Amino acid sequence: MKPFKGKSWFVLVAVLLLFITTACNQAGKENAAGASAEQNKGNQAASETKPEGQTPVKVTWWHSMGGELGKAVDQLVSDFNASRGDIQVEAVYQGTYDESLNKMKASFDSKSGPTMIQVYEIGSRYMIDSKAITPMQTFIDKERFDLSQLEENILSYYTFDGQLYAMPFNTSNPIMYYNKDLFRAAGLDPENPPATYEEVTAAAKKLSKDGVTGASFALYGWFMEQFFANQGAEYVNNGNGRDSIANESLANTEAGVQTMAWLKDMLDQKAAINLGRKTDDTKKAFTAGQIAMTLDSTASLRGIVDAVGGKFEVGTAFLPKPAGAQEGGVVVGGASLYILNNRPAPEQQAAWEFVKFLAAPEQQAFWHTKTGYFPITKKAYEQPIVKENLAKFPQFQTAVDQLHATKTSKATQGAVMGVFPEARQIMERAMEEVMNNQKSPKDALDAAAGEITQKIEVYNKTVGK
Template identity: 70%
Template sequence: MKSFTKKSLIPLCMAAVMTLSACGTNAGQPAAEGSGKDAAQPAAGSKAQEPVKVVWWHSMSGELGKAVDKLVADFNASQSNVTVEAVFQGTYDESLNKMKASMDSKSGPTLIQVYEVGSRFMIDSKAITPIQKFIDQDKYDLSQLEENILNYYKIDGKLNAMPFNTSNPILYYNKDMFKAAGLDPEKPPVTFDDVAQAAKALTKDGKTGASFAIYGWLMEQFFANQGADLLNNSNGRKGIATESLVNGEAGVKTLTWWKQLVDDKVALNLGRKTDDTKKAFLAGQIGMTLDSTGSLRGIVDGAQGKFEVGTAFLPKPADAKDGGVIVGGASLYVLNNRSEAEQQGAWQFIKFLAEPKQQAYWHVNTGYFPITKKAYDEPTVKENLTKYPQLKTAVEQLHATKANTATQGAVMGVFPEARQLTETAIEEVLNGKKQPKEALDAAAKEITSKLAAYNKTVAP
């Protein structure tokens, strides 16, 4: 999901995550309460049974932030042993950089929300206690959770973080425009060719068939949907990734199709911002777009009274191999520089969040997937699916995804930079400056170079 700014994770500062002398400090960042001492130990004169305090840094603002606050309040009211304090820390990048700066002084959190492309970095930082440790100690039953969500966060079969906010991309289309163009609104396009044919039929009367934001996440999803790895060494999951494969057949095929849509004037190039394509879709200017499932409620509500929104699986080439979609969003990491009591308190909170009731609340109020299967049995979720039947597409797409290294998703320490380079390549092609293979070759070379530089900083 595009909920972060595309800033660098500063891979060459990796060594400084270990020593934390080169990354600098954030003088404007207030220290968390209890910093510099074991927060699990009561201060002199306090009650012996004072609850353990767990500070949780997150990046959920607006309505999402309100939902976070409600979950925290419910947890704190449900028991007396642990008190969670949720602290908004800005974007994912901003929060992660603050974490780096806090580690020496222990002024950082016990628990932190990190976006999915920060996964390799968090492991390499040596700053976390893998969630697998708590799972094994507790004999926690992972079978109650969605396998295709868990798979992203597993490396070597072990879970490093607990999924929290999860989404994937779907095709949104204007059913009214489909009817007006003589297309069956109940039969959305499935393949790249289907999209091209539908876009051609929809382009008339000053309206255009489609527009897709220039977003690296979408290219990653197109790879997965074709069963193709984005990186060598099985997407960096059977060894550290050393080479970008973005210039492979899946990438060239996708970008050639995308470029043809623009050249045929049946798709608009509206740039990198997903908000711009979303606005064009809601204004009835385009008939189809791609966006996160996390945007579904906003899109459906925004179209209310204007047109009916249809949803479909992410399109793929007719000859694509088995694949599906990769989860986007973020997960929760427990930091290992906090006391054992705090870490255990964080685990209790994580388990609470994963319960069906909490997952149902989170899903209904945010649009993110429940990570717990039984959440779909909750009355509120059933009511929500009745109100927003388009959500069924997202759930069915998740469940139809074939588990393999392509759909697990790539892991690398330079992911944000890689996305920017991929977006530059897409931009160059759509603007007619380069051919698809040429642009993707250049991106792959630069990403591979950045991988080499990063890997040197984390070499044992």
């Protein structure tokens, strides 16, 4: 056969190059893990129209997800970067929520800060008052982004005066975990767990035998905040700080005193034991079969079930509340994403593109199944991996049902105050004082409410509220 010469040779080379380019593009589309087909098409088009040699916009994301959570974050970032030629995200672990927030404060007067940051829910008031952020609502309104696809009870926490300031990311709420095998042995119905304070006490007394204690709930301020919301009670004044800026703690109102007295009564009756502030300690006692009931985050479910293995059957139930309490529900915990306004507009817009990617059903399904946090997007529950996860961990349905059963109100939207981290510590100290017989529930909460109110007043003056 004669060799190709002249024009024939160039035609062959052109055809081969076209075939290789098309094949590579197709492989890239098929392998961009975590992105939908539509996203891949749009992202590829953006890459192809990008001027030759243009440097991608860099987005720096500060987060507080370590360990296995950090690995899931890195995978999401890798998936996004693989799907975009015009934007590249760098995720930087900054330690705990408090450490990350302090680093952000220190970066305000320099160029060293992030484009976006993950902040825990109790930092919401500070983030708004800092005037350092561009509200998510700005981007939402600009392109008419459909918020109805997201969970209303999650969005409500981060919505103030009709504006969504942050996009929820890792979201959880507390549920009660119980040992179904111990319930059966005590003559209790394992499919009908206690729902009220009174029922929990009665069950705990029956379960406390043979070296097992009926219950242990960590002395955690988050739990007290949740007990208030579950009774439809507000934690601070002025509509939980949502009608206007809060200036008084309501920690010593009936909801708080009744809850604290209930916890102390179980301890006095030896139906519960005090293992301190750390949920890790109550979690270890529960998975070892030493206590029959405990409270923990929904995000702990997989870890708890895995730690128990086949030793016993783990049950889950709604957070209890007093008999006859008003309608309420749980407040979402976890953290959300904020975009900083001291970064160039193209960088902020690029961060918004990444935020939308994280909120999409595919990414939310991946995040949920890898971490145990709630999907913030409703359609994530339609994803096959989420259905498989629910089949494997049916206990998680309790968390989903509890979220959806929550009636939106100022109480369940959650309290907001600029000194929330300090307020949580003050509440935990009050809980310790009661459990250690140093103060009565009313005296401890009166003192705590007074101290929190003073700190709120100082903060409000500082930010000019």
